[in-house]
Amino acid sequence: MSWSGRxxxxxxxxxxxxxxxxxIIAGIACxxxxxxxxxxxxxxxxVLRADRDAGIVRPFLAAYRGRFRDANLAGSPFGFAAxxxxxxxxxxxxxPGPAGAVLLVLTGAVAAVTVVSASLTVILLTRYDDRPLAVARFGLVLTLVSPGLAAAVLATLVATVAVMLVAPVLxxxxxxxxxxxxxxxxxxxxLERLGAARLPSLTHQGVLS
Structure with a gap:
């Protein structure tokens, strides 16, 4: 590909x-x-995981309407946790005392796990059509058993927030x-390394049952 093409x-x-x-902003507002x-x-x-040659707006709207209920069901445990x-x-x-500091640290850890699990669940919902709460449970399990992935996702989110704070216009x-x-x-x-991408249904394979 030429320089101009890149x-x-x-x-x-x-x-x-x-x-x-x-x-996304419009969807949140709606x-x-x-x-x-x-x-x-x-x-x-x-839309990000699909071939965008078919467009963006219509596939987004179709996914938003089609997964509205499932997405909210899958996100409900994380909402309550938040x-x-x-x-x-x-x-x-x-x-007072050190008990407050310890509980604050534990709360921070729970918050990190919640954010990462919710992020994983968002992506998993685009890959699998299993029961929403089962997908959310797999998101939590994946966070706990894959600390490297969880740390990478958390670092990505933190870095993005830092960039937005430095340049709010973004x-x-x-x-x-x-x-x-x-x-x-x-x-x-x-997931490809774990082999989960080859599972047509996590529930049917017993992963989420």
Missing amino acids: VMRMLQIVTDLVLINLL GLGVFGLMPALVAGAT VLIVADAVVIPAL APLVGASLPLVLCCRLIDRS
């Missing part, structure tokens, strides 16, 4: 990421925030789509 390819990738990010977050991320990941984590983060600092452009595409690549490669 430049055009890079510009196309950036344009796609910006469009997908705007669609779902009133809480109910739109997981479906929008799943739809975005679906509420408890926020409550703990508010209450624990007021506790947040509405690629704030969601950039970490999503990076996580897609990390998780797909890890």
